[in-house]
Amino acid sequence: MHILHHAAEHPIYGNEMILELGRHGYDISPGTIYPIFHGLEKAGYLTSRKEVAQGKVRKNYVITPAGHKALIRLKGQIHELTSEVLGEDALIGKKAAKVSSSKHLRRTANSLRK
Numbered sequence: 001m002h003i004l005h006h007a008a009e010h011p012i013y014g015n016e017m018i019l020e021l022g023r024h025g026y027d028i029s030p031g032t033i034y035p036i037f038h039g040l041e042k043a044g045y046l047t048s049r050k051e052v053a054q055g056k057v058r059k060n061y062v063i064t065p066a067g068h069k070a071l072i073r074l075k076g077q078i079h080e081l082t083s084e085v086l087g088e089d090a091l092i093g094k095k096a097a098k099v100s101s102s103k104h105l106r107r108t109a110n111s112l113r114k
């Protein structure tokens with residue numbers, strides 16, 4: 001879920017995601033992150049492309065339209081859970097979340113076209 005969320009914002013790669021998850025307090029190794037990427041790719045939620053950066057081949061992962069649908073569905077479930085746990089106040093954020101996810105959709109559509 002968290003990986004899909006970041007992949008919706010911009011293409012991601014292994015080391016970057018390891019640092020990002022570390023920032024959230026998760027201690028993840030490359031041996032853990034790559035199987036997750038591969039699983040999401042196999043499920044059709046992410047697509048990868050190779051890019052040469054500083055003489056090294058790096059695999060970037062980008063969210064697919066199916067990944068976006070899954071992410072929106074997951075966001076809905078998280079909303080339901082948070083509003084139940086935190087109370088109706090949490091619903092105020094709902095409109096903002098919708099706006100930002102459609103912005104993500106457009107950005108992803110643009111980056112897939114390139």
Ligand SMILES: [Zn+2]
Binds near residue numbers: 002006024
């Ligand atoms: Zn994050």
